[in-house]
Amino acid sequence: MFDKDLRTMIDDVKDGRIDRRAFVKRMIAVGLTAPMANQILAIGGVAMAQSPTPYKPTKRGGGGPLKLLWWQGPTLLNPHFATGTKDQDGSRIFYEPLASWDADGHLNPILAAEIPSIQNGGLAADAKSVVWKLKPGVKWHDGKPVTADDLVFNWEYASDPATAAVSVSTYTGLTVEKLDDLTVRINFKDPTPFWANAFVGAYGCIIPKHLFAEYKGGKSREAPNNLKPIGTGPYKFVEFKPGDLVRGEINADYHMANRPYFDTIEMKGGGDAVSAARAVIQTGEYDFAWNIQVEDEVLLRLEKGGKGKTVYAVGGDIEFIAINFTDPNTEVDGERSSMKTRHPILSDAAVRKALALLVDRESVKKVIYGRAGRTTANYLNGPEEFVSKNTRWEFSIDKASQLLEQAGWKAGADGIREKDGKKLKLLYQTSINGPRQKTQAIVKQACQKAGIDVELKSVVASVFFSSDVANPDTYSKFYSDIEMFQIPMTQPDPALHMRRYHSRNVATKENKWQGQNFPRWVNKDFDVAIDAAETETDPLKRADLYIKCNDLMWQDTVVIPVMHRLAVDACSNTLRPALSGWANRSDNLQDWYREA
Amino acid sequence: MSQYVLRRLLIAIPSLLGISLVLFVVLALAPGDPFGELATNPNVPPEVQAALRTKFGLDDPIYIRYLRWLAAMAQGDWGFSFVSRMNVDTLILQRLPATLYVIGSAQLLALLIAIPVGVYAATRPYSIFDQVANTLAFVGFSLPTFFTGILFILIFSVKLDWLPFVYTTDIKETGILWVLEMIRQAIMPVMVLGLFQAASMTRFVRSAMLDVIRLDYVTTARAKGLGQAKVIVKHVMRNAMIPVVTLIALQMPAVFGGAIVTEQIFRIPGIGSLLISSILANDTPVIMAVTFVFACLVVLFNLIADVLYGWLDPRISFR
Numbered sequence: 052m053f054d055k056d057l058r059t060m061i062d063d064v065k066d067g068r069i070d071r072r073a074f075v076k077r078m079i080a081v082g083l084t085a086p087m088a089n090q091i092l093a094i095g096g097v098a099m100a101q102s103p104t105p106y107k108p109t110k111r112g113g114g115g116p117l118k119l120l121w122w123q124g125p126t127l128l129n130p131h132f133a134t135g136t137k138d139q140d141g142s143r144i145f146y147e148p149l150a151s152w153d154a155d156g157h158l159n160p161i162l163a164a165e166i167p168s169i170q171n172g173g174l175a176a177d178a179k180s181v182v183w184k185l186k187p188g189v190k191w192h193d194g195k196p197v198t199a200d201d202l203v204f205n206w207e208y209a210s211d212p213a214t215a216a217v218s219v220s221t222y223t224g225l226t227v228e229k230l231d232d233l234t235v236r237i238n239f240k241d242p243t244p245f246w247a248n249a250f251v252g253a254y255g256c257i258i259p260k261h262l263f264a265e266y267k268g269g270k271s272r273e274a275p276n277n278l279k280p281i282g283t284g285p286y287k288f289v290e291f292k293p294g295d296l297v298r299g300e301i302n303a304d305y306h307m308a309n310r311p312y313f314d315t316i317e318m319k320g321g322g323d324a325v326s327a328a329r330a331v332i333q334t335g336e337y338d339f340a341w342n343i344q345v346e347d348e349v350l351l352r353l354e355k356g357g358k359g360k361t362v363y364a365v366g367g368d369i370e371f372i373a374i375n376f377t378d379p380n381t382e383v384d385g386e387r388s389s390m391k392t393r394h395p396i397l398s399d400a401a402v403r404k405a406l407a408l409l410v411d412r413e414s415v416k417k418v419i420y421g422r423a424g425r426t427t428a429n430y431l432n433g434p435e436e437f438v439s440k441n442t443r444w445e446f447s448i449d450k451a452s453q454l455l456e457q458a459g460w461k462a463g464a465d466g467i468r469e470k471d472g473k474k475l476k477l478l479y480q481t482s483i484n485g486p487r488q489k490t491q492a493i494v495k496q497a498c499q500k501a502g503i504d505v506e507l508k509s510v511v512a513s514v515f516f517s518s519d520v521a522n523p524d525t526y527s528k529f530y531s532d533i534e535m536f537q538i539p540m541t542q543p544d545p546a547l548h549m550r551r552y553h554s555r556n557v558a559t560k561e562n563k564w565q566g567q568n569f570p571r572w573v574n575k576d577f578d579v580a581i582d583a584a585e586t587e588t589d590p591l592k593r594a595d596l597y598i599k600c601n602d603l604m605w606q607d608t609v610v611i612p613v614m615h616r617l618a619v620d621a622c623s624n625t626l627r628p629a630l631s632g633w634a635n636r637s638d639n640l641q642d643w644y645r646e647a
Numbered sequence: 648m649s650q651y652v653l654r655r656l657l658i659a660i661p662s663l664l665g666i667s668l669v670l671f672v673v674l675a676l677a678p679g680d681p682f683g684e685l686a687t688n689p690n691v692p693p694e695v696q697a698a699l700r701t702k703f704g705l706d707d708p709i710y711i712r713y714l715r716w717l718a719a720m721a722q723g724d725w726g727f728s729f730v731s732r733m734n735v736d737t738l739i740l741q742r743l744p745a746t747l748y749v750i751g752s753a754q755l756l757a758l759l760i761a762i763p764v765g766v767y768a769a770t771r772p773y774s775i776f777d778q779v780a781n782t783l784a785f786v787g788f789s790l791p792t793f794f795t796g797i798l799f800i801l802i803f804s805v806k807l808d809w810l811p812f813v814y815t816t817d818i819k820e821t822g823i824l825w826v827l828e829m830i831r832q833a834i835m836p837v838m839v840l841g842l843f844q845a846a847s848m849t850r851f852v853r854s855a856m857l858d859v860i861r862l863d864y865v866t867t868a869r870a871k872g873l874g875q876a877k878v879i880v881k882h883v884m885r886n887a888m889i890p891v892v893t894l895i896a897l898q899m900p901a902v903f904g905g906a907i908v909t910e911q912i913f914r915i916p917g918i919g920s921l922l923i924s925s926i927l928a929n930d931t932p933v934i935m936a937v938t939f940v941f942a943c944l945v946v947l948f949n950l951i952a953d954v955l956y957g958w959l960d961p962r963i964s965f966r
Contacts, residue, residue, distance in 0.1 A: 120813070123924075126728075126731040126924075127732050127733075132732060212695075212698055213698075215702050219695050292816065292916060293731040293741075294916070294920070294921065295741075295816065295916035295920075296816055296817065317815075319813060320914075321914040321915075321920055322911060322912070322913075323911070326914075329812075334804050334805060334808065336804075336813050337813065513927060514678045517678065517929075524678075
């Protein structure tokens with residue numbers, strides 16, 4: 052309901068029937084401001100409102116083929132090894148978690164009989180344990196029953212470091228204990244307010260013990276079923292060609308009534324985003340194309356009289372400019388951007404504030420991201436109760452100039468400001484990506500007008516995002532003054548998203564630049580708030596703490612949010628996908644259907 | 648003859664070793680990390696990445712990794728893909744049929760166009776036919792395949808809606824319908840590639856023919872009263888084909904190697920698209936295997952071309 056409304060309203064704004072401000076007001080009215088992490092309310096004792104999925108088909112199957120186009124095709128089909136979303140999406144066709152996230156950031160039971168809450172005794176008041184009950188009678192695709200032993204095994208399998216599963220952190224710091232054949236209890240080492248991580252969502256997919264038991268630990272890569280999944284999902288495995296094709300057929304024994312709707316499923320990989328959009332919107336060869344990161348202008352043109360449209364899902368992904376608090380040009384003990392240095396220019400708060408005033412977010416949205424972006428002053432943009440209302444942003448070259456003037460940065464002969472012999476020159480790096488280079492140009496232009504000389508640098512994405520210790524151009528080494536990229540928010544909870552700026556996570560030579568705090572910003576108040584939030588069981592206090600963290604980052608101008616990005620997909624006019632900005636595209640695949 | 652072939656094969660071994668060493672070192676020194684995607688993912692702790700690196704032996708020195716690779720390759724083990732976690736040979740064999748079918752048909756089409764057109768144009772140099780063929784050939788090889796590919800898609804898929812532009816490997820139909828569908832979906836990529844190849848090959852055939860057609864023995868053949876067709880086919884073409892055979896033989900590895908751009912545009916799951924996605928994902932074992940196999944094919948087809956010379960022109964002897 053919400054999703055549909057949003058889509059119609061976006062269309063209205065697009066056609067000029069509603070202006071932007073009215074649109075925002077109405078969004079608040081339809082409940083956009085309430086995508087609440089259900090489980091947190093559950094801990095607080097608030098009755099849980101499960102958002103019902105409007106699923107219309109009245110019988111299983113009969114929907115013909117469902118043709119999906121993933122322009123980067125899945126390369127492996129074991130959810131515990133799924134490095135990228137593409138792999139998680141492919142695995143998710145066959146494997147299922149206990150629960151998945153729906154569009155509003157609520158938990159939707161899949162293999163679980165019910166979502167744990169204080170009322171049903173699933174949650175402990177001290178937030179140190181969760182009891183999950185499996186739905187009875189669920190069978191693996193080979194006919195064997197799903198039991199609590201499978202859940203315990205998945206925990207053992209993933210948490211074993213020798214397995215080298217990417218889901219390892221989801222399963223560490225906890226133990227899983229079998230209570231009876233269908234019930235397990237997760238015991239956390241520390242109070243864990245965000246308990247819905249293990250067995251939930253993409254990393255929570257469950258693999259069968261009877262097929263993987265022999266391949267735990269060092270032998271994990273030899274398991275024949277890594278490439279031939281046998282799960283519980285709505286579709287059974289037929290064929291897999293890495294990077295090209297995943298094929299499945301209907302699971303006639305599926306555990307949800309009337310589901311799935313389609314008889315076969317095909318996930319085709321390869322190509323590029325524009326032609327994927329074209330195959331769905333213009334020619335209708337495919338029903339759904341994933342992750343259409345294409346300029347809005349192109350999409351609008353394709354949509355004219357097409358066979359499909361673009362659909363948007365709101366999550367918490369943030370595109371931002373990070374500011375380096377250390378000096379990238381001074382080497383200390385063989386390390387640039389060392390914690391022993393301070394940035395000669397950017398340690399001046401006035402310069403950072405001026406920079407924030409020089410990022411014209413409205414233009415970036417208008418020219419580049421269009422319907423796929425929202426302007427924001429916050430680093431943390433969801434779920435709603437974690438979003439700060441205390442912040443604001445503005446674009447004003449005059450105010451920025453004034454601020455710099457007051458701070459003693461005076462224009463030199465060449466128009467570039469300087470103070471104490473230091474020129475106001477900045478190196479601005481990002482990964483090579485059309486929209487990013489355009490954003491760089493917009494920011495550079497505004498900076499020039501304010502007397503800041505900005506040098507642009509773009510690095511190939513495979514290098515920029517790599518963890519290659521030998522390469523100086525990675526985002527985590529941060530050998531530039533400012534840098535821009537996107538950090539996705541993978542779950543409707545801010546814990547992981549905010550934790551990275553804790554002072555203990557600073558990226559240094561010592562930890563091979565694997566620390567996630569790459570701006571190298573250190574703030575005691577922030578550390579205290581993060582530490583408190585991680586064990587706070589009162590949902591309101593916890594939300595306040597994260598809002599405080601966000602506000603601290605805003606006050607100190609640690610990052611300059613450029614755009615709150617939405618997930619964009621192309622979808623045939625008749626297909627009704629169940630999408631969520633808080634989950635992967637295929638996470639609620641069982642609820643997809645076609646309307647005649 | 649057999650001695651010659653044997654000697655050439657033996658000479659090939661050190662050159663292949665050299666090629667593999669260069670490839671391996673370049674790949675090892677290239678920036679990027681197969682597990683780089685994990686770096687920005689806040690769910691994945693750095694230790695996992697480190698564990699994966701150790702598991703796949705990425706932290707060992709280059710020469711150890713090279714020797715390990717060489718030993719495995721000698722036993723027919725092509726390596727293990729980091730990204731797909733499966734054997735590289737399975738991965739490549741999966742991609743081979745589509746490549747052979749599409750690229751092979753394109754090469755065939757190119758030959759079927761280039762040889763008759765080139766020969767005919769050479770017999771009537773500077774005639775209207777020759778002029779038109781020349782102009783089209785110039786246009787043909789001046790237009791890059793990524794341009795013609797997109798143009799074809801816009802015309803035949805988007806505007807006219809005649810042909811699909813996403814290549815599928817699992818066509819539902821059976822029997823004759825399956826064959827028809829296979830042909831239908833291959834028309835555009837084969838045309839794009841085939842016409843491009845044909846354009847340059849036509850020019851080549853024409854000039855090779857022109858070189859031979861003026862020679863005295865051709866005049867002699869004509870003087871002894873042989874018909875035009877016989878002179879051209881038996882006497883001129885056979886001799887003119889030597890450079891053409893070289894060209895074709897050197898293009899044969901490309902039939903196996905795929906066409907990166909065209910495969911990407913039409914989503915053909917061929918070797919070319921495997922190579923490019925592996926490069927983008929820094930999946931070194933796959934890149935290494937594909938490029939090395941490629942090198943082997945180049946060496947092999949060079950040898951085949953040399954052997955063919957002897958058959959085309961018995962004056963060439965093997966020593």
